[in-house]
Amino acid sequence: MPARGTDPPPSAATLRRLERASGAIATRAVARMDEDLPWFRAMPADQRSWVMLVAQAGIASLVEWCRNPGRPPRLTGEVFGAAPRDLVRAVPLKQTVDLVKLTVEVMDDHVESVAEPGDAVPLRMAVLQFSREVAFATAHVYASFAENRGAWDARLEALVVDALVRGERTEELPGRTAALGWAGTEPVTVLVGAAPPDGDAHAAVRRAARSSGGEVLVGVHAEQLVVVLGGAEDVAAAAARVAEEFGPGPVVLGPVVDRLSAAGGSAAAALAGLRAARAWPGAPRPVSADALLPERALDGDPLARAALSERVVLPLRGAGGEVLETVRAVLAGGGNLEASARALFVHPNTVRYRLKRAAELTGQVATDPRGAWTLHVALALADLDGGRSLWH
Template sequence: MPVPQGQPVAKTKQETLDWLQSISGDLATITLQQLDELLPWYRTMPAARRSTIGLVAQAGITSFVAWYKDPKSQPWVAADVFGTAPRELLRSISLQETLQLIRVVVQVVEDRVVQEDESLREAVLLYSREIAFSAADVYARAAEARGLWDARLEALVVDSILSGEHEEELPSRIAALGWRARGAVAAVIGTAAEPIDQDGLRRVARKHSVDALIGVHGNRLIVVLGRIDESKTEGQPSFQKIATALDPFFGAGGVVIGPEVGSVAQAHRSAKAALAGFAAIKSWPKPPRHIAADDLLAERALGGDMLAKSTLLDIIYRPLASNSPELLETLAHYLETGRSLESTARELFVHPNTVRYRLKRISEIIGWDATGPREAFVLQVAMVLGSMSEIEARKRR
């Protein structure tokens, strides 16, 4: 039957396919022109990046032709569009910019193709949906891969801090994680809560102007905190207060706060002290919820922590020994007699008021009050360590 005059002749699918293949080059040229006219960010990109984006756009047009040829045999042919894009392209343009790119490509195809063949409108719409979902999938997988990589890198950084190894590599590794802290650093260790809300922990840390590195070792939660703004030291909350704010993210038991250090390069000192304190706090029947690692110096020293031993010698024994032998002797007798003024006075052949004066003088020099039960225990351990160190020193002479 002859076709009525004035009506367009319907093309077969093969004829339409041949026609699409013949104009694909023109479509790619027009697409590049439209990208340059409509997308300011595309115009400002380096030539190499524009060339790569042009390849992606051209791949999109070629992929549409292949998809139109047989949609069922290649339902995910749209995903091949981004196969030509190098990984760095995903870091140079955002998902929003990628969708703008797709919109321009689809608009060019629709304007050129649908005008010639209205039957292709549905095919263009279906393909544009596939290509948009494909772009979202590419960026989602890239984000997921980056998240997994960041988690592994963060675990590696925390391990390095705990072990004290690779200290010179820490700044570069931490920079890759987006670490913004430039001020003082302290480590906080406690039992991990289940489940661990790391995102919530980071939000609370940011509210207190600190950045956080998080590591989970067995049932232990290790958090390395660093002050973001080192220029504002006054008015900022202490690490003890920040640890209290992070309390809901820790499980049962004590939370130990390591000593404050100057930078993340020295974070292993704070972490090692906190780790030793976390092991020592188990010796307390009813430990406090939050406690500084330096408040556990005696327990840490008894547990074999060399840092705690040297600290006790430096802040207690050596200052007294270098100041006055009488003060050291008075403290030793006072502790040995069970903190009795009268017994100490008889041992030293002095008046009890003299013992009181010397104890006050000791407190002024080292900042520890021997009349309190807890501090007396710490002083007792320091005195034993001091005596042992003197014996070892005499043997080496």
């Protein structure tokens, strides 16, 4: 920072008087803050005391600066080093500017009483120029804090996403997510897919999520982009918007859960779906992990196999032999209802009624290609499991 130029410095006697008066000036500055700034009155006592120390350090730095006109001021350490870093979190930049402004005004008010005869103008000019240096130092402190906080947040976010992907249940998760600004946002779901090849997608994903009214945690895990999406009113619409920011290939949406601590299950299902998605080349983007249950089961996912049994096989078996027999006949007949009716010796309307009942129970339509595939895989796996139980 450049020196003060040709302005004459205050005399040594004036600087000694200013140094002796620094405590009283700082006390008066804090009193003015208390009078003029309602938010300052509401601050805890420890933070108010730190502000007092910063004001005193600022006056001391002014004295030292005036005694050594050619020395660049080191205000970041000399002035703001008196306060802990927590104070930067507690006091926003705009409020800090108000504090500096009031302190400078109080110092200016004391110029006449502190300066030796003929020294008022040099001291006032020194205060004015010093306040400019303080403004630059303030901006530097907050810019450095923002940069460091951004790097810390990125590391913390990566730890949270990694813990969810690994299915870890850690007591630190609520505190870590709260530090990232995630405050009980629900519902929650997880999207996974390829990371974009052209660089960091974090900012684009955040914009996409917030445009849909949601919040996100973003991480890259083994070259896969993992997005934890929460708080969106329309989860499907928000997921579709966020999916646009992924790299080429499938994007899988995990099941919706009611809290972040349960997002590990959503992530596990989404990752299993991503591994199996290659078996469904025409899958929509994003595709839900539940829609990929057949492929996941064939890929060896025990959770998918159990889900097919619970959602498809058991309801069909519980509905009675006629419904299950009809579903098997329609699958074997390629969806031809008339042929299935002849094979079962019933009217086609009876077949339609039974298929409607099966669809109500399982959510799968036997005459729809995708529904037929899901039913076929679920029943085949159940038959294999039943065969194993006979042999063991």
